[in-house]
Amino acid sequence: MSFRKILVGIFMAGIICCGIGAGVTFQEYSSFKYMGEKRIGSNKIAEKTLTENLYTDKTKKLNTSFIAYNNENENIELKTSKSVPKDKIQIKVRYDADNVKDIHIDKNLYNDDEYIGDNIYIDDDYDENSMDNVALENMTQTDESESAQKNPTSQEFFISAVGRMSDIEYVLSYKDEILKNIKERKIYNYVYPQIISVEITVNPENKNLMKI
Numbered sequence: 001m002s003f004r005k006i007l008v009g010i011f012m013a014g015i016i017c018c019g020i021g022a023g024v025t026f027q028e029y030s031s032f033k034y035m036g037e038k039r040i041g042s043n044k045i046a047e048k049t050l051t052e053n054l055y056t057d058k059t060k061k062l063n064t065s066f067i068a069y070n071n072e073n074e075n076i077e078l079k080t081s082k083s084v085p086k087d088k089i090q091i092k093v094r095y096d097a098d099n100v101k102d103i104h105i106d107k108n109l110y111n112d113d114e115y116i117g118d119n120i121y122i123d124d125d126y127d128e129n130s131m132d133n134v135a136l137e138n139m140t141q142t143d144e145s146e147s148a149q150k151n152p153t154s155q156e157f158f159i160s161a162v163g164r165m166s167d168i169e170y171v172l173s174y175k176d177e178i179l180k181n182i183k184e185r186k187i188y189n190y191v192y193p194q195i196i197s198v199e200i201t202v203n204p205e206n207k208n209l210m211k212i
Contacts, residue, residue: 031185032185032186032187033185033186033187034187034188035181035186035187035188036188036189037188037189037190037191038181038188038189038190038191039191039192039193040170040174040177040190040191040192043096044096044097044098045094045095045096045097045196046094046095046096046097046100047092047093047094047095048092048093048095048103049090049091049092049093050090050091050092050093050103050105051088051089051090051091052088052089052090052091052105052107052157053087053088053089054086054087054088054089054202054206054209055087060152061206061209062109062152062153062154062155062209063153063154063155063209063211064089064154064155064156064157064209064210064211065154065155065156065157065210065211065212066156066157066158066159066198066200066211066212067156067157067158067159068093068159068160068195068198069158069159069160069161069195070160070161070193070194070195071159071195071197071198072193072194072195072196072197073196073197075197076198076199076200076212077197077198077199077200078199078200078201078202078207078210078212079199079200079201079202080201080202080203080204080207081201081202081203081204082203082204084201084202084203085203086203086205086206088202088203089157089200089201089202089206090200090201090202091105091157091159091198091199091200092198092199092200092201093159093195093197093198093199094195094196094197094198094199095161095194095195095196096192096193096194096196098164099161099163099164099165099192099193099194100161100162100163100164100194100195101162101163101164102161102162103159103160103161103162103195104159104160104161104162105157105158105159105160106157106158107155107156107157107158108155108156108158109152109154109155110152110153110154110155110156111151111152111153112153159195159198160195161194161195163194170192174190178190200212
């Protein structure tokens with residue numbers, strides 16, 4: 001999120017210093033007020049629920065942790081339900097539909113905290129360029145011992161959003177609003193929310209395996 005703020009800040013600084021289209025003289029800069037964060041987007045919330053395999057086999061139970069990138073609330077909520085099979089996990093993600101094209105989840109396996117492999121989930125319509133990046137990363141990973149691969153001790157799910165636009169495209173899309181705020185002598189950190197919340201649901205028997 002901070003990287004996006006920096007990009008907008010650079011854009012605004014250029015506008016102010018050059019005086020292009022802002023209608024503000026240099027003497028007036030001292031009257032500018034910092035207004036904090038300002039969200040951009042329509043707050044159109046969508047929801048997607050994904051079901052993943054919890055175990056690598058029917059007998060092995062793994063300690064499981066989660067990381068959600070660009071998660072506005074930062075917290076991940078854990079729930080239990082007997083309707084979820086013991087070997088499955090449900091991941092429900094709420095996100096801003098105007099800013100997010102899709103949700104991407106992958107899973108890394110570890111043996112005593114040492115990375116030994118991954119198991120990637122991707123929708124059929126997932127961006128091919130991103131798929132190429134994933135394939136390239138897999139090709140460059142160091143081969144691990146066969147015994148370690150057969151005996152993972154933990155796993156970690158990575159939850160991320162596929163944005164609809166690049167950071168620069170967001171800046172250009174909202175340039176009119178940015179210029180309007182400059183004319184009003186108001187400076188914001190413009191942020192566009194992606195993931196709003198993440199909810200993990202597992203069978204009650206597996207609650208103690210979840211590290212949240």
